Amino acid sequence: MNKKxxxxxxxxxxxxxxxxxxxxxxxxxxxxRFASFSHITSLGGxxxxxxxxxxxxxxxxxxxxxxxxxxIGRCARAxxxxxxx
Numbered sequence: 001m002n003k004k005x006x007x008x009x010x011x012x013x014x015x016x017x018x019x020x021x022x023x024x025x026x027x028x029x030x031x032x033r034f035a036s037f038s039h040i041t042s043l044g045g046x047x048x049x050x051x052x053x054x055x056x057x058x059x060x061x062x063x064x065x066x067x068x069x070x071x072i073g074r075c076a077r078a079x080x081x082x083x084x085x
Contacts, residue, residue, distance in 0.1 A: 014065040021064070022057035
């Protein structure tokens with residue numbers, strides 16, 4: 001696959017992970033856990049706690065999308081090859 005096709009695949013997946021994952025985590029996280037999590041990710045108070053949590057979740061979302069795209073591609077190829085055989 002050339003770079004343009006890879007970009008076309010990775011961009012929407014990254015955006016979906018980036019939009020859904022932080023919202024779901026922050027909505028379900030209790031305030032006490034959010035405070036401790038923001039203190040850990042803010043490097044001891046160097047960064048703004050809320051911004052550091054969002055930055056951390058954004059990085060995790062991009063990493064998950066990079067892992068998810070090849071994994072789903074392999075599963076889809078296996079299913080297609082199994083149905084052809």
